[in-house]
Amino acid sequence: FPFFMPPGVAFTNGHFTAENIITKVTHSGDLAGIFHDQTAWRAIPSETPIYQVEMLSSAQGEGELYVGTTHLNPGRVGDEFYMTRGHFHQRREQGEVYFGLRGSGLLLLQNEQGEARLEEVSPGSVHIIPGLTAHRLINTGTEVLSALAVWPSIAGHDYAALAQGFALRVVLHDGKIQAKEVQNG
Numbered sequence: 001f002p003f004f005m006p007p008g009v010a011f012t013n014g015h016f017t018a019e020n021i022i023t024k025v026t027h028s029g030d031l032a033g034i035f036h037d038q039t040a041w042r043a044i045p046s047e048t049p050i051y052q053v054e055m056l057s058s059a060q061g062e063g064e065l066y067v068g069t070t071h072l073n074p075g076r077v078g079d080e081f082y083m084t085r086g087h088f089h090q091r092r093e094q095g096e097v098y099f100g101l102r103g104s105g106l107l108l109l110q111n112e113q114g115e116a117r118l119e120e121v122s123p124g125s126v127h128i129i130p131g132l133t134a135h136r137l138i139n140t141g142t143e144v145l146s147a148l149a150v151w152p153s154i155a156g157h158d159y160a161a162l163a164q165g166f167a168l169r170v171v172l173h174d175g176k177i178q179a180k181e182v183q184n185g
C-alpha cells in the first residue's frame with residue numbers, strides 16, 4: 001500500500017504545506033465599528049492588513065472538521081490592540097480548540113449572558129472554547145500572533161450577535177496592558 005503524504009503545519013509559525021490552502025486577509029477598512037476610537041481607526045489607511053486566516057481545504061458537513069491558522073499583526077488603533085472581529089458560532093453549541101504558536105496575546109471569551117474572561121495566548125497554550133461562547137484574539141505583543149484552530153465545519157459564524165461588542169476591551173494605558181470593562185451602548 002502507498003503511504004500518503006498528509007498536509008503539514010509548521011509549529012513555529014502556523015503556515016501550512018498543502019496543495020489547497022485558502023487564505024483570507026482582513027484589512028482595517030473591513031473592521032468598521034470594531035475599535036472604540038473611531039477617529040484613530042479612520043486615520044489608518046483602510047488597506048492596512050490586520051489579520052490573515054489560512055485554512056486547509058477540507059470536507060464540509062456534519063461531523064467534519066476545519067483546520068486553520070489566524071495570523072494577527074501587532075499594532076494598535078489608538079490605545080486598543082489589534083484584534084479579530086470575534087464571533088459566536090452560528091451553531092451556538094459548537095466549540096473549538098485554539099493552540100498558541102507564536103507571539104503573545106489574549107483570547108477573549110464571552111458567554112451568552114455577556115460574561116467575559118481572558119486567557120493568555122503564548123506558544124504551546126491550549127484553549128478549549130466551549131459551546132455557546134464568543135471568541136476573539138487580541139495581539140498584545142510586538143510580533144505576529146499566530147494561533148492554530150480546529151472547529152466543526154458546520155459551526156459557521158454569527159458576527160451580528162456581537163454588534164454591541166464584547167464586554168471587555170484590551171488597551172495600553174500608562175505603558176501597561178489593561179483590560180477595561182465596557183459600558184455597552
Ligand code: F6R
Pocket residue numbers: 026053068070084085086087096135136137149151155157
Ligand atoms: C473559526 C475561528 C477562527 C476565526 C479567525 C478570524 O471558527 O474561530 O478561524 O474565524 O480567527 O476571526 P473572525 O472570524 O472573528 O474574523
Ligand code: ZN
Pocket residue numbers: 087089096135151
Ligand atoms: Zn470560531
